Amino acid sequence: MLLKGKTVMVTGGSSGIGQAIAIGAAREGADVAFSYWGSDEGALKTKEAILETGQKALAISGDVALPESAISFVQETVEVLGKVDVFVSNAGICPFHSFLDMPAEIFERTMRVNLHGAYYMVQAAANQMVAQKTGGSIIAISSISALVGGEYQTHYTPTKAGLLSLMQSTAIALGKHNIRCNAILPGTIETEINRDDLADASKRSYMEARTPLGRLGKPEDLVGPAVFLASDMSQYVTGASLLVDGGMFVNLQ
Numbered sequence: 705m706l707l708k709g710k711t712v713m714v715t716g717g718s719s720g721i722g723q724a725i726a727i728g729a730a731r732e733g734a735d736v737a738f739s740y741w742g743s744d745e746g747a748l749k750t751k752e753a754i755l756e757t758g759q760k761a762l763a764i765s766g767d768v769a770l771p772e773s774a775i776s777f778v779q780e781t782v783e784v785l786g787k788v789d790v791f792v793s794n795a796g797i798c799p800f801h802s803f804l805d806m807p808a809e810i811f812e813r814t815m816r817v818n819l820h821g822a823y824y825m826v827q828a829a830a831n832q833m834v835a836q837k838t839g840g841s842i843i844a845i846s847s848i849s850a851l852v853g854g855e856y857q858t859h860y861t862p863t864k865a866g867l868l869s870l871m872q873s874t875a876i877a878l879g880k881h882n883i884r885c886n887a888i889l890p891g892t893i894e895t896e897i898n899r900d901d902l903a904d905a906s907k908r909s910y911m912e913a914r915t916p917l918g919r920l921g922k923p924e925d926l927v928g929p930a931v932f933l934a935s936d937m938s939q940y941v942t943g944a945s946l947l948v949d950g951g952m953f954v955n956l957q
């Protein structure tokens with residue numbers, strides 16, 4: 705069990721990648737607190753799956769875009785689970801939209817959820833880890849989109865590049881506290897976030913054909929990389945980024 709005795713926090717744990725990582729961390733022996741926004745249904749499934757492993761679970765509803773959500777998520781986690789060893793900044797949205805007529809509210813909401821929200825969450829978790837004096841691991845779920853563009857993602861890709869940059873800078877700021885900060889860059893993983901986009905058969909075939917491993921990703925594909933970066937197996941890894949994309953990024957021709 706790679707995370708035995710650790711407490712892991714995950715934002716956006718009610719579906720997709722965050723749900724898989726929350727459950728995967730519990731299977732490796734961690735108690736898990738996760739946040740979510742919107743329907744409670746997925747959150748209940750995540751909570752039940754964590755409890756089935758024998759670990760403790762805490763589900764908190766709250767909008768990551770609000771700075772106060774970060775403070776209360778960390779406070780409640782410490783009250784219920786006692787400490788924070790690992791923080792996974794995962795919550796995000798990607799409302800696909802064309803550039804020239806991008807509504808200001810879609811642009812600003814995407815920035816606030818994906819980047820501002822992650823910033824406040826990482827800051828709150830880091831302050832808790834510093835106070836504990838026991839080090840820690842912070843992981844941001846960035847994206848292949850930190851490295852390449854998307855016609856309908858002009859509001860989204862800068863947030864993912866921003867998360868990669870945030871992990872590089874916080875790795876420097878927090879190294880003296882033995883807090884490691886790394887980014888995971890998923891490729892195209894089938895979840896709620898792209899259900900409509902991938903319903904377009906030609907888009908889906910294009911994405912599959914770009915992937916040397918021959919298939920789109922599943923949320924479970926992110927569990928191993930996240931557990932590695934959360935665990936002491938990666939004790940000398942900080943400021944790093946890990947593409948988990950089936951080889952999509954390097955496949956030019």
Ligand SMILES: NC(=O)C1=CN([C@@H]2O[C@H](COP(=O)(O)OP(=O)(O)OC[C@H]3O[C@@H](n4cnc5c(N)ncnc54)[C@H](O)[C@@H]3O)[C@@H](O)[C@H]2O)C=CC1
Pocket residue numbers: 715716717718719720721722739740741742766767768769794795796797798817845846847848889890891892893894895896897898
């Ligand atoms: N699915 C994919 O192909 C890829 C996804 N990612 C990133 O992975 C992360 C997770 O996405 P998926 O699992 O694919 O999507 P998803 O839609 O299945 O899950 C999103 C999660 O974030 C939570 N969330 C959304 N807005 C929130 C808010 N304002 N406050 C708190 N929680 C909120 C939702 O409740 C849900 O738990 C996102 O940051 C996304 O950008 C990165 C690369 C590829």
Ligand SMILES: C[C@H](O)[C@@H]1OC(=O)[C@H](O)[C@@H]1O
Pocket residue numbers: 798846847848849854864890891892893897898901
């Ligand atoms: C939502 C997209 O399908 C997904 O998210 C990303 O970050 C990548 O652009 C993926 O294709």
